[in-house]
Amino acid sequence: MSLLRIDNVTKSFGGLTAVSNVSFEVEKGEIVGLIGPNGAGKTTLFNVINGFYKPTRGSIIFKNENVSGKKTHKLCKRGMARTFQVVKPLQRLSVLDNVIASAYVRENTHKKAQKVAMEVLEFTNLAGDAHVISKGLPLGKRKRLEIARALATKPDLLLLDESFAGLNPSELNESIEIVRKIKEDGITILIIEHHMKIIMSISDRVVVLSYGEKIAHGTPTEIGTDSTVIEAYLGVAHEGGAHA
Amino acid sequence: MDIKKYLPYITLAVLVLFPIVVKNDYYTHLMILVLMWVVIGSAWNLIAGYTGQVSFGDAAFFGTGAYTAGLMVTKLGWSPWWGLLFGGFMAVLIAMPFGWICFRLRGAYFALATLALNEIMRHIATIWESLTDGMVGILIMQDFVSKLPYYYIALALAVTTIVVIKIVMGSKWGYYFLSIREDQDAAESLGIDTHHYKMWSLAIAAWLTGVAGALYMNYMGFIDPHVVFSLHDISIMAILVGIVGGVGTHYGPAVGAFVMVAVQELFRTGGFGIVMKLAKASESEFIIDMAQVITKAHVMGFGILVVLSILYLPNGFVGDWDKILRFLRLKRPNNMDNNDIDNIGEAKP
Known part of the structure; x- marks a missing residue:
């Protein structure tokens, strides 16, 4: 039985349908990538999954239980647990206090809370910054702090919303390593990401959204060669070429 | 420097000895007001400074506490001191349904709702004459002629308030309150029932404010709706105490209470009568008139103080203490000072 099942979920705001009839499943222990052009409805779908929005139609099944609207x-x-695309640390608190x-929960x-927090900080390579006020952290560490805070709630499913955006190459490697370690610990991950190389390398499966609809679904290699996906990202190729 | 660590105890010792040493009814009276404002300001600081839910309606809880104490005498024939117990309880009874409904609102919208609660309570107290005697108010006999018992009760209450808030902020609740202040959505997604914990924060604040109201009834012996449900004398004053002392700092409201009562008194009495004396000495009609206007404009003085405070000391006297020292050239500037400002509201137990 899958850990998370998105069942025909539609979310509209007035006349605008941000997510339309999306269905897919996330199996226990895998990393599923959620990609799509800007405005495709990825973050909206996250907000529906973790209960900020109630789906207009359809349901979210988490651990065999309908949780839509919870x-x-x-x-x-x-x-x-989830992280936010725009990082939201408790700014005026220290890194350790954030995680505590x-x-x-x-x-x-x-x-005990402090013990768990220290373990999580070790895990995310933030232990050295435990007593720094989180407002002063560089972006890379703040993104990791988001992950650390989510991990401290001991989740089974982790929703990562662009945890790699805006990182420099060394920070990227560090974060990818952490995501891999999280998977090894048996935590299932659903991740939104624009960084194609990363998403293709870490995901077991990829779901592609465009204009609120699911246009493709498969392993990274399948997605990489899917013509509808290429169209969604790069536009339709002109017949006869575009030589001038 | 260890002096910061011992400062609260030194202050407490000074406060305990104060009325014995000073033996002046007027100054004792002022200190009773200061201690009462320490309670109200700290309570406001809990809900607004630490939990981030700015309240413009503390008078609703203050007045409820005061009226509870008063009505115990006029309707039940009990001692008004029972008000210290039931006044806080009644304030919580008002706060709970209000919070349950209005904590769906965020930011300024919640603040406006508290303002409405303030006005609703004032109108109820004015109109429900069969219970409250309306504008006539409630007059009771004070139990003590001396001010000393009131002083020590107020002191005990202020100390209790500060200790209670210290304990709360060092616990799980403290972390949750601060999480809610910093970001409600993030708090929710980290498993914090924000609605539930905002209610707890408000309940503690309402309870403390209600007890302060009951003390006011006991001490002053007279209340009417315009005094205890007053928007500018109670609700706004509570905010000023918080802002001037330092929002989200532990001892800020205590310092703010002292400063605000002193400022209020300074304006009200025209610099303790000095302004009027000087004006009269000048023997100019115009200057005497002006002096009279100035002594009556103490509310405006408040306004100016708040503007100055927000401009130059946005974190209040306690939050910007290093800034004040630097300004007075008592401390060399160093790079660590920036962190001091950031430290506000840190939940270190």
Whole structure:
């Protein structure tokens, strides 16, 4: 049985349909990439999955339970965590305190929460910055802090919204390594990413959205050669070529 | 420097000895007001400074507490001191349904709702004459002639408030309140039931403010709707205490309470009568008139102070303490100072 099933989900805002009739499944232990041109509805779909929006039609099945319309914090307790495309750390708190705040979801005492937080910071290579105020962190570390905070809630499913955007090459390698390690720990990942090379290398399967609809679905190699996907990204090729 | 660590204890010792040493009813009265404002300001700071839900309606809870204490005497014939217990409780009873409905609103919209609550409570107290005697108000006999008992009760209340908030902010709740302040969406997605915890924060704040209101009834012996449900004398004053002292700092409201009561008194009495004396000494009709206007314009003085505070000390006296020292050339500038500003609201237990 799949961990997450998106079942004919439609989300419209007034007359605008941001996500239209999208269905796919995420199996336990895999990394699924969610790609598509800007405005394709990827983040909206994330917001529907983690309960910020209620789907207009269709349902989200998480751990064999229909969770559409359930509150975000309840979904988190059931094991779904997410990061944000625009990083949202608790700015005026230290890195450690940021992670402690989310570790409290599963732990009741400060000591235990701090222990979990330190473990997660080690895991995400942020232990050295534990006492830095998070406002002052460079972007690469702030993106990792987002991941750390999500991990501290001990999720089964992790939704990563562009955790690699804007990183320099060395930060990229570090983050990719962390995502791989997360997978090894048995956490399922659904990831939105624009970086094609990365998404193709780490994903087990890829789902492609365009204008709110799912246009393709398959392994990275299948997607890379799919003509509808190439069209969505690069436009339709003119017949007879475009030589001037 | 260890002096910062011991400063709260030194201050407490000074406050305990104050009325014994000073033995002046007027200054004791002012200090009772300061201590009462420490309670209200700290409570406001919990909901607005730490949890980020700015309230313009603290008077709703303050007045509820005061009226509870008053009505215990006029309707039940009990001692008004029961108000210290039930006043806070009644304020929470008002706060809970209000919070349950209005915490769906965010930012300025929530602030406007608190403003409405303030006005609704004032109107209820004015119109429901069979219960509250409306504009006539409630007059009770004070239990003590001396101000000392009131002073020590107010001091105990202020200390309790500061300790309670310190404990809360060092716990899981503290982390949750700060998470909600920093980003509600992020807090939700990290498993925090933001609606639920905002209600808790408001409940604690309302309880403390209600108890302060009950103390006010006991101490002053007279209340009417325009005094205890006053928007500018209570609700706005609570905000000023918070802003001037330092929003989201632990001891900010305590410092703010002292500064604001002092400023209020300074304006109200025209620099303790000095302005009027000087004006009269000049024997000019015009200057005497002007002096009279100035002494009556203490509310405007508040406004100017807040504008100055926001312009030059956006983090309040406590939050910008290093800035003040630097301005007075008592401390050499160093690079660490930027971090001091950032440290505000840090939930270190």
